[in-house]
Amino acid sequence: MLGRLNHVAIAVPDLAAATATYRDTLGAKVSQPQALAEHGVTVVFVDLGNTKVELLEPLGETSPIAGFLAKNPSGGMHHICYEVDDIIAARDRLAGEGARVLGDGEPKTGAHGKPVLFLHPKDFVGTLVELEQA
Numbered sequence: 001m002l003g004r005l006n007h008v009a010i011a012v013p014d015l016a017a018a019t020a021t022y023r024d025t026l027g028a029k030v031s032q033p034q035a036l037a038e039h040g041v042t043v044v045f046v047d048l049g050n051t052k053v054e055l056l057e058p059l060g061e062t063s064p065i066a067g068f069l070a071k072n073p074s075g076g077m078h079h080i081c082y083e084v085d086d087i088i089a090a091r092d093r094l095a096g097e098g099a100r101v102l103g104d105g106e107p108k109t110g111a112h113g114k115p116v117l118f119l120h121p122k123d124f125v126g127t128l129v130e131l132e133q134a
């Protein structure tokens, strides 16, 4: 089922500061910010060649990462995103095996313009898993 590692996501309290850390201190190539109101976050991507790091900060009053940042005020690793060939087939198989698919179960369009879904961290060894249609 799982394909490539698409990105590792780090939730941050200040996206501009985190961008400067990756761009200036670590010398990385960082994209322009994308405000994704439907997801309640603003993100940038650090291009590493073989995969990406997604830096994300809350956007709006109901951001799904607000709780995480309240517990981790300096920021921290938030989720991991794997590519799948068929996100609907993956969802149906996982739900059939009792895994919790977050939200209403229907994929949303992610930062790369592809369908994405999230799986509950408690079902995947304490790790929030994002699936993205390859």
Ligand SMILES: CC[C@@H](C(=O)O)C(=O)SCCNC(=O)CCNC(=O)[C@H](O)C(C)(C)COP(=O)(O)OP(=O)(O)OC[C@H]1O[C@@H](n2cnc3c(N)ncnc32)[C@H](O)[C@@H]1OP(=O)(O)O
Binding pocket: 009, 036, 039, 041, 043, 054, 056, 064, 065, 066, 067, 068, 077, 078, 079, 081, 102, 103, 109, 110, 111, 112, 116, 118, 120, 121, 122, 126, 127, 128, 130
């Ligand atoms: C940019 C678009 C897209 C992309 O294309 O890449 C994105 O990445 S959008 C990213 C932001 N969107 C999401 O994260 C959507 C999915 N997330 C959620 O629905 C919620 O964050 C959550 C996973 C249901 C957690 O909700 P929250 O209110 O923060 O906490 P709870 O109290 O309900 O958490 C239950 C339980 O899970 C633990 N938890 C919470 N977040 C994480 C996490 N990131 N990693 C691991 N564990 C997490 C939390 O600590 C609770 O555990 P206990 O305290 O032991 O009960």
Ligand SMILES: [Co+2]
Binding pocket: 007, 009, 054, 079, 081, 130
């Ligand atoms: Co993501």
